[in-house]
Amino acid sequence: MNKRVLAAAAVLGSVALTAACGGGTTAPKPTGQGALAGVCPSTIVIQTDWFATPERAAAYRLVGPNGTVDVKKGAYSGPLGDTGVNVEVRLGGPFLGGQPVPAQMYQDNSITLGLVPTDEQVRAKAKFPLTGVFASLNKNPQIVMWDPATYTVNSWKDIAATGAPILYSEGKIYMDYLIANGYVKKEQADASYDGTPSRFVAEHGRVMQQAYVSNEPYRWERDVKGWQKLTGHLLVADAGYESYPHAWSVRSGELDKLRPCLQKLVPMLQQSEIDYVTNPDVTNAALLRIAQTILDGPPITAGGNAASVPTQLKEKIVANGTGSTLGGFDLDRVDRAIAQVTPLLRAKGQQVPDNLAAADLVTNEFIDPAKGLKQQG
Template identity: 40%
Template sequence: MRKTALRSAIGLGTVIAATLALAGCATSTPTSTTTTAAAASAVDLSGVCPATVTIQTDWNPESEHGHLYQLLGPNPVINADKKSVSGALYSGGKPTGVNVEIRSGGPAIGYQTVSSQMYADKSITLGYVTTDEAVQLSDKLPTTAVFAPLDIGPQMIMWDPSYYPNVTDIASLGTALKADGGVVRYFGGAAYMEYLMGAGILDKSVVDGSYDGSPAKFVAAKGKDAQQGFASAEPYIYQNEVAAWGKPVKFQLTNDVGYPVYASAVSVRTGELASLTPCLKKLVPVLQQAEVDYFKSPAATNALILQLVSAFNNGWVYTQGVADYSVKEMKSLKLVGNGDNAYMGDMDQTRVQKIIDIDTPIFTKSGSAPKAGLTAADIFTNEFIDKSIGF
């Protein structure tokens, strides 16, 4: 079963885990393959980017990461042991003169944060870092986001509409749960839940941090309890693939109740932003275009994603139905899109600052204080976004 909790929640004890990871991991060299020279009319990344652009994701292969797998040219090399795939980095159907290696996260990196993995293994060029993770680790493991593949985060809370027919959002769900003795199960320590409680949207008495990614407790509660999940997956999974449930759920995005993180923002180690700038000026528009191309025609890339899931064989279950639903739902819910302008991939300073303002006291209280005086400009930049590329 999908363990979205483990990839989406930012735990309040993350800094300790990150420190241990740095002490116990050694830098490794990514596998590289020979790439044909970049075609004259294609984007040429050779000379400005690393010979292999290594990208660390935050979970197993899935459609939310389709924009990255779209980068791979013909005949990619699958490394089942490393849970990675590599090959020539393509843009617009042509090689760019460098290779790309895409590494799985979650279980493949011991469920540690991408930030800690990026600092433990300096061969990683880019990694997925959600805004609240960037805030929490800004003092010891600073990262800067350069591209936001998701304009709205898919994190949500779901409930049974047949049990709670009058519930329309998370706030009214909280009221109903308190009256009925139900709870919202979530992965303990998640910052967004601390926000929901602090803002008075959910009472502390109705939250339960025992969620482990399994549907068992949700099913056993027969509708009385609610649960966290991803809007781009769980509604389909529970209705179509959890036989013991087999009916619709309703949900509200945590984004829509005032927690507007940029999920899985493509980021660099802050100290390397300047040295990578020549590369990023050319690479970020390639990432933008790959996402536009993927959502225009996702079938081939989704087939690769399913092939990777099968080859990695780590217990992660991901079907064609979920892959197709995810693409459709990400577009329908505007999780991907141009936002409030005509191009995609940029981030809004006000949104980022809001997360800093929300999470700084939360993380400080838990003993993992962000960098003193942290501002939005410290953890993201739109410098490399090509304003001509959008949906």
């Protein structure tokens, strides 16, 4: 991107996010005139992978605090400030009907962007090729969590020695990585995790489980009846797993068509993440309202939302990547992630194209290098 376009995109991102996300007044309806009108789809549809949580807040912040909640569809929508377009953020999980985001994106052409981890991009490449244009999270918040009164664990090398069952969601590639590298024994992996604390509590901490560092430890220690005591955890990323957790991706065949839109939109996405972690309260309130309207998701509380951002910053879940820029991809890291998961997927009979490289999965073309967190702890 040349400097003039880059500068224009930066200004547009700042203006749009101020209108869309600041204050509590009702956002104006799109007029068909604005920075994105006629350039982007009239409704930018963002397909997330789970319920409305702080790790996905950048998408919801685009809509602002006064969006419309569609319970049946599982969506939150409204104008993107005065840009002339709408944004519709779709929840994942059960609203995906049991299929991953890449497959959903090819089934429903109205989706503009989907939140897809690098490992899923690799798995989907042969049938559902996607190109990541923005990485909202720099580090994977995925953890394995345990009861420190039951197990003494100081590093990943200690997990296998415990022999404890580890509850996780079936199909998660990180577990194959942990097993392949000796951090977890194959017989420990239990793909029956249902997203609730029920078994962890019922077995008095004798099982371990998957979680997000920015979510479950706070909830388990404060809100989960029958527990409400300390937990221990290790980040999967600290075991060397390189996958980006949320690559905001488009269908690869539509990259050229969407290029004029992405040149203006992606800097707005960067700004949305920056603004969220800088001032999360308004968006956190919107996340809480969504959770109270769309039921049956994980418990979302005001306290849990408030605690999430400090944890994300402390653990570098949200952080600048290369240099002082937030949202770009480290291409060497993506290459390492491809190398990590390719043999694991092929061992399960899944097709991965030969000579797959970072340039086949992601691009930094639309990233504004001037947009980043001002202070890094």
